[in-house]
Amino acid sequence: MAYSSSTGEETALEFSLRELTGALGDSVTVLPLLIALAATTSVSLPHVLVGFGVFQIVWGLFYGLPLSVEPMKALVGLAIVGSLSYPELAAAGLLAGVVLLVVGRLGFVGLLEAVVGEPVVRGVQFAVALLLLEAALGLSLETPVVALAGLALVGLFALAGAHRSSVLVVLALGGVAAVATAGVPAPRLPEPALFPAGTPTMTGAALEGTVAQLGMTIGNAAIATALLCGDLYDRDVSADRLSQSMGVTCLAAIPAGGVPMCHGSGGLAGKYAFGARTAGANVLLGIGYLALAFVAAGALLAAFPVALLGVLLVVVALELGRAAFAPVGVGDVQSLALVVGVGVVGLLVNVGVAFVLGAVVYWVLSRPA
Template sequence: MSPHPQISRTHNLFHLRHGLLSEVSGALGDVGTLLPLLVALTLTSSVSLSSSLVFGGLANILTGLVFGVPLPVQPMKAIAAVAISQSFSPAATASAGLFVSGVVMVAAVTGALRWFAGVVPIPVVKGIQVGAGLSLVMSAGKTLQPLHLSRPWADNLIWSISAFILLCTTIRATRFPYALIIFLAGITLAAILTCIHPGGVLPAPRIWHPRVVIPLPEDIRNGVLMAGIGQLPLTTLNSIVAVEHLARDLLPEHPSPGITSLGISVGAANLVGCWFGSMPICHGSGGLAAQWRFGARSGTSVVILGLFKLVLGLVFGDSLVDLLTRFPKALLGVMVFAAGLELARAGQSLNHDARDLWEDAGNEEFGDQGVRESLIQGQMRRVGNKDLKDEERSERWMVMTTTMGALLAFRNDGVGFAAGMLTHWSFQLLKRWRTRSH
């Protein structure tokens, strides 16, 4: 899937040798999104925790080695939300994941996914990124609001305030292992709570025994209609298109994964794992922003995370549930909050450093060879920005904010996308009308 395996390998080895602590911290940056959904899906018996850890870990390892960037492996959130609220069976959850992955895989292989990404304007993509970031911030707020100032002792606002102060004081130190420190503190508190609780059960060896899930017609109908269709726009827009753009913005020095490769990655992971009761997974711009924010700069981070998840799934499996359910929400909420802010920052480059404003690399400095290299890498060289008129800046800002606003108002990426595209097309039609009238 990667046209640059040697570049990815060299990039990973460099950061393994020179920034291991930062990579480990970055690997844990997306824990705030992963843990709550994975535990909730396990408690409703909608997925197998062991299979989710095993196949999620394998997906982490393969994407890290192939792409060389800290691509997250996240739950498919729309499917997870419906599966939790409706107490889906593993077969119904698998049906939803298989449907979405099959559609994405076909679109990737046929080139339809690349065409779609090519016609989506940058302001709409930025709007989806900012909207997704603010959605994470709002989600963090819901997690933190029920907490009290001093009780219970291991999960209260004092822990949240302390974690937030540490976040603020290290905001400029992007290589500070913040996520690692918060995770270790949280897992320590969770272990203490598990030990002192009368019915608490600490993790114990429980070797994974894979079981195949065979959906029945009723499972397929419920999974596809109730969860799969709603997940499609979220996966396409936030897990593929937005991720491809964000990877180029955050790591411009490294070839970013292409639209087709991302689609195949999402499709392949689920078309294998879902048959064994694994949680439907995808990539996500929020997870990428979180892992970058907490120190990840290469695929090394997700390879380390993948190995960790793989060992846990193979050796401990479902015995981890009691421990994970007691991880303090006070710390998870702050991590999600920080990830949301980092993703929302993507909108600040809309009118001065967005990719559609970069000048063509085909000039005297780089020549035709520079153009070919840019095309091969799927990136434009930053040789200058195109100047925009005030009216153009205003229009781009309106398209982005409309996309973001509709996404937040309806809590649906598809609605945000439709609103942004309609706004964009309206401006384009107005420009054509003015041109013809003159």
């Protein structure tokens, strides 16, 4: 099946086993974060899943690629660990959406990335990874035996070279345990509402989180994703255009009960590694998210074992930490020190302060002697 995408190119649309497995490659980090967010904040998981389902399909068909749609990890991670409430998360997402739409429209994305500096962006990723590990430890201590069993399972899959698949297995086991405890919920369509989980509230913490998230989004979700579209799919997609589509996503999804969403190079690479080659993967994944929205009842979520939730957060944190250090060369001591420094300050103080201090240090170090 073929159609014309937004670029006017003739684009294939395939529905096959490899597109289905490719779709799963993007869900392995999305679902654990969404479940953890729903377990720790007032967010409505069904409304969030509807947002992800709709925009997976929309942007997949729009770009004619299996483009990733994932949570803004800095903001969502801060909400999971208790630094942001859902109303603060919603306000931060709306502000980020406006900024992304404007800077993308004006063509400022590349300029902003140059000012912030990649090591600072990577440092924010590392900080969020450390915060998620801290939260994972607290959840795992609820039932240490279950947590250790889950970690052992993840380790076995990693040794077999299938560490991503381990997340789906842990999710499935947790789902079975939840169903055994709470029963199978009756399918129900989420009721349309404006800000169903709380009115957005802008605070200092929300503003700091937004600034830190924008650094990650511009570097990873816009510039790195644009490069990867060319590397993997031989498609010319501009970072500024991706910035605009992320802005539209946030401004449309959050009022309907969603969370801040972005594209991402990691999710796109995950889809490609698992076999996705067309937007068919997005359509299949979008349908899957919408189906989950109909059964994501509160009782079922409350019955999900928190220790396994901690295991899932460990996997996500390790993946995020790996992504933070992967592009930094071993011999680049200055960049390594900046990544670690921003990460540690983010853990001990907060991510916003770490981002601003990191940006200042990067600017000072980058000045000509």
